[in-house]
Amino acid sequence: MNYLEIANSPGMWVASSIVVLVIILQAFVFMRKAYSTGLKMGLSKEVMLKAMRAGFISSIGPSIAVGITLISLIVPLGSPYAWMRLAIIGSVPYELMAASTGAQVMGVELGGAGYDIYALAISMWTATIAAGGWLIFCAIMIPKFETLRLKIVRGKEELLPILTVSALLAGFSYFTIPYLIAGGPSTIATITGGLVMTILALISLKIKWLKEWALGIAMIVGMLATLPFI
Amino acid sequence: MNQSELPYNTFIRSIILWGRITMIAAFILSFLPVLYLRFMFGVQPPVSLIISSVGLIAFVMLASYLIEPISYYPILGISGSYMSWLAGNIFNLRVPVSIVAQNSAGVTEGTPEGDIISTLGMGVSVFVNLFILTVSVILGTRIISNIPEVASAALGYILPAIFGAFLFVFSIRSPKIAAFSIPVALICTLLGIPGPVILLICVITTVYFSFFAYKKGWITSVK
Numbered sequence: 001m002n003y004l005e006i007a008n009s010p011g012m013w014v015a016s017s018i019v020v021l022v023i024i025l026q027a028f029v030f031m032r033k034a035y036s037t038g039l040k041m042g043l044s045k046e047v048m049l050k051a052m053r054a055g056f057i058s059s060i061g062p063s064i065a066v067g068i069t070l071i072s073l074i075v076p077l078g079s080p081y082a083w084m085r086l087a088i089i090g091s092v093p094y095e096l097m098a099a100s101t102g103a104q105v106m107g108v109e110l111g112g113a114g115y116d117i118y119a120l121a122i123s124m125w126t127a128t129i130a131a132g133g134w135l136i137f138c139a140i141m142i143p144k145f146e147t148l149r150l151k152i153v154r155g156k157e158e159l160l161p162i163l164t165v166s167a168l169l170a171g172f173s174y175f176t177i178p179y180l181i182a183g184g185p186s187t188i189a190t191i192t193g194g195l196v197m198t199i200l201a202l203i204s205l206k207i208k209w210l211k212e213w214a215l216g217i218a219m220i221v222g223m224l225a226t227l228p229f230i
Numbered sequence: 231m232n233q234s235e236l237p238y239n240t241f242i243r244s245i246i247l248w249g250r251i252t253m254i255a256a257f258i259l260s261f262l263p264v265l266y267l268r269f270m271f272g273v274q275p276p277v278s279l280i281i282s283s284v285g286l287i288a289f290v291m292l293a294s295y296l297i298e299p300i301s302y303y304p305i306l307g308i309s310g311s312y313m314s315w316l317a318g319n320i321f322n323l324r325v326p327v328s329i330v331a332q333n334s335a336g337v338t339e340g341t342p343e344g345d346i347i348s349t350l351g352m353g354v355s356v357f358v359n360l361f362i363l364t365v366s367v368i369l370g371t372r373i374i375s376n377i378p379e380v381a382s383a384a385l386g387y388i389l390p391a392i393f394g395a396f397l398f399v400f401s402i403r404s405p406k407i408a409a410f411s412i413p414v415a416l417i418c419t420l421l422g423i424p425g426p427v428i429l430l431i432c433v434i435t436t437v438y439f440s441f442f443a444y445k446k447g448w449i450t451s452v453k
Contacts, residue, residue, distance in 0.1 A: 037240070041346065135315065162340075165400065165452040170411045175393050176415075214395075
């Protein structure tokens with residue numbers, strides 16, 4: 001039996017879906033608590049619904065980008081497991097690396113000749129266990145990070161937003177630079193996305209509803225700008 | 231103690247409890263596929279091989295395990311961290327959505343109000359992402375392999391467009407901080423320093439710089 005038949009079997013779908021239920025549960029519980037707490041904190045229903053709508057609109061583009069990368073996991077690992085791993089952890093590079101490492105330890109290449117159901121199994125075991133590095137570490141440590149965050153600002157609360165924006169700029173600098181200096185369509189996409197977003201951000205000071213759509217528009221225009229160069 | 235503190239603290243306490251439960255439950259349940267292979271088909275690779283491959287990948291990812299959760303924490307907060315580390319796709323999806331949500335609500339990042347709004351925005355992103363993933367998997371290989379090559383190549387540039395968008399916008403909002411963080415990231419990248427280490431260097435130096443700048447009065451606020 002071709003290993004992919006097992007990988008794509010209804011049983012695998014069931015096995016892969018259970019975790020996704022937990023993710024849905026977490027999102028639902030967290031949102032409900034946030035909403036009721038927000039009301040008690042003086043945030044209005046309108047503002048919170050607006051935020052959710054903005055979240056909805058701005059999730060679509062990046063989610064489609066993730067959906068495109070799904071296929072690189074489906075081909076070697078089967079649809080249900082690929083779908084599950086992008087729903088939890090959600091890092092295609094990590095999944096490919098972990099799955100490949102498992103395969104190589106067995107002497108085959110991921111999805112290559114000789115990659116059979118045992119190779120699939122070891123790929124899955126590897127990715128599943130090693131993801132504990134984040135899941136377990138975070139489950140334990142996250143509250144301690146809050147203590148650390150408050151210690152860093154030494155009680156001066158006005159420094160907290162500055163801390164956040166600094167980390168944001170550091171993070172975006174780190175992620176964007178490789179694309180910016182890569183040259184060709186990569187650089188074009190980065191700069192175009194940046195310019196369009198900036199222009200839209202300025203316009204949306206007057207035209208408020210544009211705020212929710214700015215990211216999606218900047219993304220599409222940035223992407224389209226690469227077409228002459230591909 | 232001001233009025234909004236008590237409900238928020240209660241919120242945080244219950245988020246910590248639920249966050250821990252859901253992450254640990256998810257980790258355990260994520261073993262179902264491999265257990266399915268074992269108990270339904272008797273497929274069980276030798277434990278020694280599993281240990282080897284886990285050891286290899288864990289060694290490679292060690293820097294990421296330790297550095298990233300701490301580095302992203304000031305951006306994500308407690309509930310954002312629990313959501314993002316469970317559902318993934320942090321800097322390409324959760325962070326952008328969190329920022330857009332907070333911006334449209336008019337709250338400042340890093341504050342309790344920001345945290346509430348961020349949680350709402352990220353929660354929605356979990357549902358949207360799951361829906362689109364499900365649609366993608368159903369449409370599956372057929373449609374995706376029938377997209378003209380140019381289109382699918384272009385789609386690969388969505389990510390730099392998103393990153394560029396946010397880098398520009400934040401640079402305009404906080405130019406002095408950006409004037410520091412961008413060169414640091416550039417130099418580290420050109421030097422070929424490994425990924426997570428660059429992130430750590432960028433975050434630590436940028437934070438120190440902006441605290442220093444604040445003390446000196448070069449920057450006053452980040453609104």
